[in-house]
Amino acid sequence: xxxxxxxxxxxxxSALFGIALVLLTYIGARQLTRKAGAxxxxxxxxxxxxxxxxxxxxxSDIMLACFMLACVVTLxxxxxxxxxxxxxxxxxxxxxxxxxxxxxxxxxGVMVILLRAYQSGDKIPLAGGLTALGLCACATFILTTPWxxxxxxxxxxxxxxxxxxxxxxxxxxxxxxxxxxLVSHTPTWEQPWLGTSILAxxxxxxxxxxxxxxxxxxxxxxxxxPAVHALFVIIYLALVSQPGHLKAIRFVAxxxxxxxxxxxxxxxxxxxxxxxxxxxLAHIAFGLILLAYPLYRTTGYLASTSGTATNVHARSWLSAxxxxxxxxxxxxFFINSLDGVTDTTIYLSGxxxxxxxxxxxxxxxxxxxxxxxxxxLDEFRARGVDYYVANSWFEGxxxxxxxxxxxxxxxxxxxxxxRQALQRETELVFTIRxxxxxxxxxxxxxxxxxx
Numbered sequence: 148x149x150x151x152x153x154x155x156x157x158x159x160x161s162a163l164f165g166i167a168l169v170l171l172t173y174i175g176a177r178q179l180t181r182k183a184g185a186x187x188x189x190x191x192x193x194x195x196x197x198x199x200x201x202x203x204x205x206x207s208d209i210m211l212a213c214f215m216l217a218c219v220v221t222l223x224x225x226x227x228x229x230x231x232x233x234x235x236x237x238x239x240x241x242x243x244x245x246x247x248x249x250x251x252x253x254x255x256g257v258m259v260i261l262l263r264a265y266q267s268g269d270k271i272p273l274a275g276g277l278t279a280l281g282l283c284a285c286a287t288f289i290l291t292t293p294w295x296x297x298x299x300x301x302x303x304x305x306x307x308x309x310x311x312x313x314x315x316x317x318x319x320x321x322x323x324x325x326x327x328x329l330v331s332h333t334p335t336w337e338q339p340w341l342g343t344s345i346l347a348x349x350x351x352x353x354x355x356x357x358x359x360x361x362x363x364x365x366x367x368x369x370x371x372x373p374a375v376h377a378l379f380v381i382i383y384l385a386l387v388s389q390p391g392h393l394k395a396i397r398f399v400a401x402x403x404x405x406x407x408x409x410x411x412x413x414x415x416x417x418x419x420x421x422x423x424x425x426x427x428l429a430h431i432a433f434g435l436i437l438l439a440y441p442l443y444r445t446t447g448y449l450a451s452t453s454g455t456a457t458n459v460h461a462r463s464w465l466s467a468x469x470x471x472x473x474x475x476x477x478x479x480f481f482i483n484s485l486d487g488v489t490d491t492t493i494y495l496s497g498x499x500x501x502x503x504x505x506x507x508x509x510x511x512x513x514x515x516x517x518x519x520x521x522x523x524l525d526e527f528r529a530r531g532v533d534y535y536v537a538n539s540w541f542e543g544x545x546x547x548x549x550x551x552x553x554x555x556x557x558x559x560x561x562x563x564x565x566r567q568a569l570q571r572e573t574e575l576v577f578t579i580r581x582x583x584x585x586x587x588x589x590x591x592x593x594x595x596x597x598x
Contacts, residue, residue: 170189172404219593239283254374318502342396350440
């Protein structure tokens with residue numbers, strides 16, 4: 148009944164879908180290769196920093212990835228009859244209900260069916276099957292999200308607004324080039340253990356192995372099933388990759404299981420050819436090479452979640468050292484738990500929209516109306532502010548990285564001038580680091596304003 152109970156239930160669902168995703172990865176890999184290769188693929192999914200991170204959060208990305216993989220696996224079954232089409236439609240409807248990007252499954256599913264019919268010569272009931280897929284997808288979506296019929300205009304308006312905003316990026320979360328999701332080194336500022344690319348999170352060994360596997364699969368020398376997973380990864384990444392658009396590693400979570408399946412398939416392709424006693428050991432060695440980096444990253448992240456959050460330390464310090472009648476300004480979003488320590492807490496107005504770059508909209512364009520600027524401290528003093536509390540999960544996004552320097556140069560410069568004024572005109576009285584020192588929560592710095 149409480150918000151916290153709903154939060155815990157949502158986290159439980161994410162965890163369950165995370166487990167299901169690992170099992171589905173194994174099942175999907177078994178359609179392509181032997182048990183050893185499938186175990187490699189499932190192990191990569193179980194140790195993936197991205198999948199583990201989002202399996203611990205009350206977000207729908209893991210649910211989406213699970214339903215999308217289930218649909219692809221269903222369409223690759225040996226016997227593709229009307230029941231399989233209907234089941235694929237159910238998974239498609241569930242995927243769309245989780246996130247609208249699940250709509251990708253409709254055209255992709257049609258492509259897979261046509262490709263399979265052409266490549267394999269299987270007798271597939273195309274007309275009836277495609278009809279069953281479409282009808283079951285629509286029915287499942289409506290049955291699981293019936294409120295959309297009543298509030299269609301509201302949902303569509305919000306969806307269009309989100310899509311429009313994402314096309315102009317967000318400071319600290321904007322694509323520099325077409326291959327950012329493959330090789331970008333920019334971190335995810337509010338989740339500093341996560342990078343924003345497959346290379347940063349899964350490692351170069353997986354990226355190279357998946358690339359080799361995709362090239363081999365697209366030769367179609369090994370049947371249609373490996374090619375389907377390769378096409379799923381390539382087409383999906385191409386659709387979400389656009390310079391200047393919003394960048395978030397969670398957007399590519401749906402392709403990771405297929406990426407791992409390709410790696411497991413490659414292991415089987417290379418190592419199953421040798422009928423020797425050491426074949427199993429070779430599989431283990433190959434798997435360990437692929438697993439080493441993601442396992443290192445994931446264990447480091449999990450270890451950091453066991454400590455006391457930086458917000459708790461900061462609240463304790465404020466309670467002990469700051470007068471109750473003091474006025475605080477809190478850096479946006481991630482330290483709201485510090486509200487109420489003193490009688491007066493102020494937030495930076497417009498912080499939500501002023502991360503974007505909407506053309507001609509001063510209230511939603513960080514380049515036209517920078518949130519941070521050199522005169523901000525004077526505004527604080529005019530309002531009687533005594534302390535400013537900064538957090539890295541929000542302000543880290545203003546770093547002078549290449550992505551920001553190309554798309555948000557004015558915002559970066561304005562924030563730099565604010566930081567310089569902060570160093571000149573305030574006293575740093577408290578600091579604590581989060582992930583770098585093994586604590587959950589952002590880096591927090593508390594500044595006392597001087598007259």
